[in-house]
Amino acid sequence: MTTKSIERFSFAERASHWTSALCFLYAAFTGLALWSPRLFWLSGVFGGGETVRAWHPWGGLFFFLALGVMFRRWARQMQLDEDDQVWLAKSHLYAQHIEAGIPESGRFNAGQKMMFWLQSASAFFLLLSGVVIWFPEFAPRPLRLGAILLHPVCAAVSMGGIMVHFYMSTMAVPGSMGAMVRGTVSAGWARSHHGKWFREMGGR
Numbered sequence: 001m002t003t004k005s006i007e008r009f010s011f012a013e014r015a016s017h018w019t020s021a022l023c024f025l026y027a028a029f030t031g032l033a034l035w036s037p038r039l040f041w042l043s044g045v046f047g048g049g050e051t052v053r054a055w056h057p058w059g060g061l062f063f064f065l066a067l068g069v070m071f072r073r074w075a076r077q078m079q080l081d082e083d084d085q086v087w088l089a090k091s092h093l094y095a096q097h098i099e100a101g102i103p104e105s106g107r108f109n110a111g112q113k114m115m116f117w118l119q120s121a122s123a124f125f126l127l128l129s130g131v132v133i134w135f136p137e138f139a140p141r142p143l144r145l146g147a148i149l150l151h152p153v154c155a156a157v158s159m160g161g162i163m164v165h166f167y168m169s170t171m172a173v174p175g176s177m178g179a180m181v182r183g184t185v186s187a188g189w190a191r192s193h194h195g196k197w198f199r200e201m202g203g204r
């Protein structure tokens with residue numbers, strides 16, 4: 001391949017990603033405000049307690065829908081193959097920047113795939129439990145109690161995952177932000193981080 005940059009994400013992919021990221025951040029911060037009195041001050045940033053109580057569920061619902069668009073587009077590409085199993089078994093080497101013996105990645109590496117499934121599963125359970133908490137009058141007491149327990153646990157898992165995702169995409173792997181902002185990466189970036197995908201795209 002002679003061109004210096006390669007399209008990594010289409011406009012539609014970037015739009016659904018950033019919509020879901022914005023909704024996630026809104027739902028996460030308003031959720032934290034509702035969760036603990038110590039964090040209730042956060043509600044002031046988002047229009048006050050009543051506004052936050054009314055809009056947090058909608059933020060969560062829009063997050064779920066935007067993630068659903070990403071899910072439809074990427075679920076097939078996020079299936080783990082045999083190389084991904086090896087990648088996961090050697091992920092401790094990846095974390096130490098030791099690349100020897102780690103299989104080349106396709107469009108997404110196994111860590112990104114695992115993150116995708118973790119976020120999809122936690123979003124699903126956040127929605128289920130969130131709907132129960134949103135309309136408690138329609139749920140029996142044990143279901144309400146289960147939802148009140150499950151919702152913050154899934155939120156914590158999801159937020160922890162996004163912190164890792166944020167770190168990886170802004171600091172650990174320079175060049176990633178360009179992929180999600182401009183939609184393109186350099187040929188060198190593609191070759192070094194996603195070698196199999198680079199060749200599928202015609203790179204040599």
Ligand code: HEM
Nearest residue numbers: 017020021024108112115116119162166169176177179180
């Ligand atoms: C909070 C701020 C966020 C930032 C700065 C961010 C940044 C990025 C970047 C730079 C990429 C491209 C990585 C690459 O080219 O390999 C990416 C990909 C992706 N993002 Fe985000 N993201 C954020 C939030 C989210 C949220 C909330 C979700 C969904 C729960 C999400 C899901 C994904 C997925 C599934 C991908 C493709 C696979 C991957 O790279 O992990 N992101 N993100």
